[in-house]
Amino acid sequence: MILNDETVKKIKATVPIYPQRRSCILPALTLAYWQEGHLNDDIYREISDILDLKTVDVASAASFYTMFPKAPVGKYYIQVCHNISCALLGADSLIDYLAQKLGVKLGETTEDGLFTVVTVECLGSCTTAPVMQINNDYYENLTREKVDQILEDLRKQG
Numbered sequence: 001m002i003l004n005d006e007t008v009k010k011i012k013a014t015v016p017i018y019p020q021r022r023s024c025i026l027p028a029l030t031l032a033y034w035q036e037g038h039l040n041d042d043i044y045r046e047i048s049d050i051l052d053l054k055t056v057d058v059a060s061a062a063s064f065y066t067m068f069p070k071a072p073v074g075k076y077y078i079q080v081c082h083n084i085s086c087a088l089l090g091a092d093s094l095i096d097y098l099a100q101k102l103g104v105k106l107g108e109t110t111e112d113g114l115f116t117v118v119t120v121e122c123l124g125s126c127t128t129a130p131v132m133q134i135n136n137d138y139y140e141n142l143t144r145e146k147v148d149q150i151l152e153d154l155r156k157q158g
């Protein structure tokens, strides 16, 4: 078992909250992600067992959400929006800059295990484009200088 007792207990506690068990999938995926830092097929199977649902339904729901990495990632999971508003304000250039600065390609993790960079669709903050999300925090109106400062601050935190 990958999911620990506490996570299993929390997933089971979602069942009475919703009219259909399928509605528990997203909370369950979130709880599993909080525990493990990523999701995978084994976790989908465990969630489907707990919720008495088909594994394919759990996996297909997870596949829709880029906020759930499907493999281990760095301590800081950097999701950079490359959708239209961000693209118009230089997201592609920022993404290239970020990858070059960290010495990784998209989807890769830095050797020190700190950073993983991916691109995502709209983060829902188009008025503050370009935007990236690092773990649970948004960083908005990005410039190269801001990216430099953010990375420096995160490196100090280790």
Ligand code: FES
Binding pocket: 081, 082, 083, 084, 085, 086, 087, 121, 122, 123, 124, 125, 126, 129, 130, 131
């Ligand atoms: S297009 Fe980037 S946040 Fe919406």
